[in-house]
Amino acid sequence: MIPWFEPPALRVGPVSVQAFGVLAALGVATGVRATAWEARRRGLDPHPVLDFAIWGVLAGIAVAHLVHVGLYHPDEMRSPRRVLEFWDGLSSFGGLAGGLAAAIVFFRKRGVPLSRYGDAFAVGMPTGWAIARIGCFLVHDHPGRLTRFPLAVDFPGGARHDLGLYEAVVLFAIAALLWRLWARHRLDGKLLGLLAVLYGVARFLLDFLRASDVAYADARYAGLTPAQYGSILLVAWGGWRLGRRAVISTRWPSSS
DSSP: OBOOOOOOOEEETTEEEOHHHHHHHHHHHHHHHHHHHHHHHTTOOSHHHHHHHHHHHHHHHHHHHHHIIIIISGGGGGOHHHHHOTTSOOOHHHHHHHHHHHHHHHHHHHTOOGGGGHHHHHHHHHHHHHHHHHHHHHHTOSEEEEOOOTTOEEETTEEEEEHHHHHHHHHHHHHHHHHHHHHTTOSTTOHHHHHHHHHHHHHHHHGGGBOSSSTTOOOOBTTBOHHHHHHHHHHHHHHHHHHSOOOOOOOOOOOO
16 A cells, blocks of 8 residues: 655745646646657657647646536636636646647648647657646545555545556556557557547546545536546547548658
């Protein structure tokens, strides 16, 4: 069993730097750089990815917070101040939806087909996401049910599953698989669909372990969390993407 721990905040002048913020920023930077790097390796211009990053982050944060207060804790919608506190309370699925919407608009305005970069995003995103989830684990903001599982964290009041840890492990495993397929040119044009299916299934199952007996428990709708409904949509989209005929319009770099 993993002992309970609380990483101390780092004071930089008047600013308090938390472990979650550091890992989240590192995850975003890693995901963006990995996506741009892989796009370049496949003969694509990496600048659209790099230019999109700031817009994707801003849209992701805005929608992530709105989903958090609107679906996970709808009672907070009664407080305009709480709604505007965008830095406090984020939903990963909301961030994904916001980032995706921003990407569709941004790439369309640039006149660049987003589908060309699908595989590059598929290998870059889970790597960065896994790093950010380590931040979730360090601050224990995704407590699960009480358990005696060996990887449980000894929370105050009893050992619990820590879904931040579990999701980080799952995402690193998915990233490793996708990097391997990418390197071997397997499922070219379909890796984003595969990522959607793998993560969607994993997240749907993991959310059954999410705690419902804590003070700030997530809302349920017909017994499912908002993320589980999002997972169903994600798997459906991924399955459709995998079933489509892949159209690869990238220029492969010549070997020498």
